Amino acid sequence: MTWLKDKWEWVVAGLVAILAFVLGSRGKNTEKKLKDLKVKELNIQKEACEKELEASQAAADKHVKEIKKVRKEADEKLKAAEEERKQLVKHLKENPDAIDEKLKELGIKEV
């Protein structure tokens, strides 16, 4: 007790220092948390960009695939139509009655 009376200034100074340290560390913790949140925010923005890029890439791939498919189908149909034309020419050349029938269908009168 006598020691406390003799050194009371040091005790008070020590208590004030501890209080200042506690308050300071609490402020530091808040700053750390805010910093972590900022890092988290940046990571989320990066993740969102990556997701968008990935989805856009998938959409582009799908589009290219679809266009190729559509063009291939059209090419096949055009080839089939060309083949049908050749067959029709052959059929008409061999069947003059079929020519008459076609001309009739077109509204050309035979006299």
Added chain:
Amino acid sequence: MFLLFMSLAFGESLITKVKEGERAPFSGRLFNDEAVAVVLADSEHAVAQCEIRKDLEWKTQMADLQYEYDILSAKHESLEFKHDQLMEIKDEEIKTLMRHGSPQRTMWVMFGGFALGTATSLTTYYAVNQISGN
């Protein structure tokens, strides 16, 4: 013969069969069967070709629009994700800042500081008096 004259008078499309050496009953172009076959087949082929090209154009446009939709959908999903996540973070940030620097807390710190200062002054005064007394 009457039909031929009537048709010629009205300028209708006509065709007649003639054999080699026969006189043509009206002016025009004489095609052999092969040429007529080609003309007829080409006419049908042109229609089929037109249908195919129209179908190709339609499907290409549909694919383009689908692509645009997919891109916008990707953007929308990304923005929605970003928005939800950022809202959570911002809420947490607000809570942290409120905890750190809320007006109520500031008021307590102020009163606490005042009380502590007063207590320190009184203690010092008491201690000095005690020392002077001794």
